[in-house]
Amino acid sequence: MNQPLAYIHPEAKIASNVVIEPFVTISKNVTIDEGSWIGPNVTIMEGARIGKNVKIFPGAVISAVPQDLKFGGEETTLEIGDNTVIRECVTLNRGTHATNKTSIGKDCLVMAYTHVAHDCHIGDNCILVNAVQLAGHVTIEDWAIIGGAAAVHQFVKIGAHTMVSGGSLVRKDVPPYTKAGREPLSYAGINSVGLRRRGFANEKIAEIQELYRYIFLKGLNNSKALDLLELEMPPSRERDEIINFFRNSDRGVMKGYTAR
Incomplete structure (x- = not known):
């Protein structure tokens, strides 16, 4: 010393x-x-x-x-x-x-x-x-990976086990277990590779995929999708974590993928 x-x-x-x-x-x-x-x-x-x-x-x-x-x-x-x-x-x-x-x-x-x-x-x-x-x-939860040269707006929250693409402009919250890319920043699937590396079982990964199908792929608004999740999907830590993330978002959550 x-x-x-x-x-x-x-x-x-x-x-x-x-x-x-x-x-x-x-x-x-x-x-x-x-x-x-x-x-x-x-x-x-x-x-x-x-x-x-x-x-x-x-x-x-x-x-x-x-x-x-x-x-x-x-x-x-x-x-x-x-x-x-x-x-x-x-x-x-x-x-x-x-x-x-x-x-x-x-x-x-x-x-x-x-x-x-x-x-x-x-x-x-x-x-x-x-x-x-x-x-x-900015809040970034456990196990998140933020790609090179990404710029994150003030007060944004990035959930656990996420992967944000390099060069991204992150203006909205990024929910847990997801991949985020494109411009404007959008849902690009769940971070299945990262989840497998961290010991998530295939059944749990499939459950998370299904949760995000309700939110991003069924053409529902977020409020309706979250209500359906509570009605139709069995309770789990991941389900409740995702629902709470959306409902507690102050800046709003990134958009789902739309083909252009």
């Missing part, structure tokens, strides 16, 4: 076995847990809370002040979960008074040049491919 070519504020709390490479800057009010690696030329600003075995690659800026004109200097945090990898030149902004933190879960991979704005909350096991751009207040 005693790297003579790094600047470490004396009030920073850093575990004894953290590796800090040359030309790193670490401010006060920073915590870094054991086993983490901080690569050369990384800047870690006030409010960072970095878990165990995190790897941060050169040029990343962690816990910078939000790019939000309403930010008033309040004390907030940026949290990174255990075993997460932050690649080159990623920028992660801390929170504002809205939620008081920005958070990235455990076992995530945030690839080079990605930006995560203030008050975003990313679940566990997520992958943000190169140059993904998240506006403020």
Whole structure:
């Protein structure tokens, strides 16, 4: 840890076995847990809370002040979960008074040049491919994969086990278990490959496909489709998760596929 070519504020709390490479800057009010690696030329600003075995690659800026004109200097945090990898030149902004933190879960991979704005909350096991751009207040649930250079509008919610195509403009919520692509962003089937990789049985995948047939392929409006799901499909965790996602969406959910 005693790297003579790094600047470490004396009030920073850093575990004894953290590796800090040359030309790193670490401010006060920073915590870094054991086993983490901080690569050369990384800047870690006030409010960072970095878990165990995190790897941060050169040029990343962690816990910078939000790019939000309403930010008033309040004390907030940026949290990174255990075993997460932050690649080159990623920028992660801390929170504002809205939620008081920005958070990235455990076992995530945030690839080079990605930006995560203030008050975003990313679940566990997520992958943000190169140059993904998240506006403020975005929520991404566990196991989601966001393709390279995708841009996500503020306050959008992306459900668990989703796959969003690279280059997408994500203006509406993306419900769980789905693939999203095209322009404007639309339903492109369920993420069956991802679900199989994560141990979902074929019967469960078929059930999820049937749930989305009601919503996107039967020509029903969302309200009618959700009512029919409750009447005709047996209760399950996945059914209720999908229904609740649609009913609790503030921005509205992406459209179903329509041939043009």
